[in-house]
Amino acid sequence: MTNRPHALDALAAADAADLTAILLEICSSPRWATTVAAARPWPDREALLAANEAAMATLTTEDLRDAMAGHARIGTPMAGDATAEREQAGIRRADGALLDALHEANAAYEAKFGHAFLICATGRTAATMLAALRERHPNDAATETEITRGELRRINDIRINRLLDGS
Template sequence: MSSSTTPGLTRFNAADVSEAQAALHEVCASEAWGSKILAQRPYADTEALFAASDAAMAELTADDLAEAMAGHPPIGRPKPGDPTSSREQRGMAGASDELKAEMLELNLAYQERFGHVFLICATGLTAEQMRDAVRNRIDNAPEHEREIVRGELVKINRIRLTRLAEGDAA
C-alpha cells in the first residue's frame, strides 16, 4: 500500500471517538483491540494501522480472543443482512447441499471441542478449502488452535482495515 494517507484513513483519523469505535467494532469485536487502535490515532498510513492492529492482536488475552471470535458467524451461515460476512464467505455460496451439511456438522463438532466458532480468513477460499481446514484443525491442541485463530484474525482484520482505510464501508 502507498505511504500516503487514504481518504478513508483520513476520515477515521478525524472521526470522533464514538464513530471511530463503531468503525473498529465492525472490523473486530474485541473491545481491547479496538481501544488499543483508537489510542494510537492518528495513523500516518495504512501500514502504520496494520502494525498497530497486529501488535494489539498479539496482546489479546484468551477472553479478548473469545470476544473477537464472538463477532464472527459460523462458516456457511453468514449473518442475515450483513454484507461483510456474506462477502467474506462467498466461497460457500455455490457449495452443494451435501457440502453445506458437512460444514454444519464440522462447525458443530469444532465448536463443541473448542467452545467457539471455527474461525478462518475465508476471503478467496472455496467451500472445499474451508472444509479441509476445519478437518485439519479439529484435532489441534486448544493452545495451538488459539494461536492459529489469532493469526486468522490478523488476516481478517487487515482485509477489513484495508476497506476502512480505502473508505469502502459497504
C-alpha cells in the same frame, strides 16, 4: 509530507466514540478497538495495519472470544450481513452434501474448543474451508488459539483495507 488517503485522515480525526464504533465494526473486541485507537495518529496504512497486528498480539482468550463473537459461523452467514456474505462468498455454490459436512465439522470443532471455527474465508471455497477445519480439529487448545488469533488479524487487515479503499 506523506501521501495519506482521505479515509485514513478521516479515521484518524474521528472523535473517540465514532472511532470506537468504526473499529468495533472491524473487530468486535473492545480491547482491540481501544488498543488500535490508542495508536493513532497512523502516519499511513501500514501503521494502521501494524496497530492491528500489535493489538491482536495482546488479546487474552476472553478478548479473542469477544472478537470471534462478531463473526458468522462458517457456512451460515446471517441473512442481511453483507460483510459475512462477502467474506463467505465461497460457500454460495456449495452443494448440500458439502454444506452438511461443513456443519457437522463445525459442530465437532465447537464441542472440542467451546467456540465456533474461525478462518479468513475471503477467497476460499467451501471445500477448502472444510479441509482447513478438519486439519485444525486435532490441534490442542493453545495451538488453535494462536491460529485463530492469526486468522482474526488477517480478517481485520482485509476489513481495514476495504475501509480505507472505500469499498
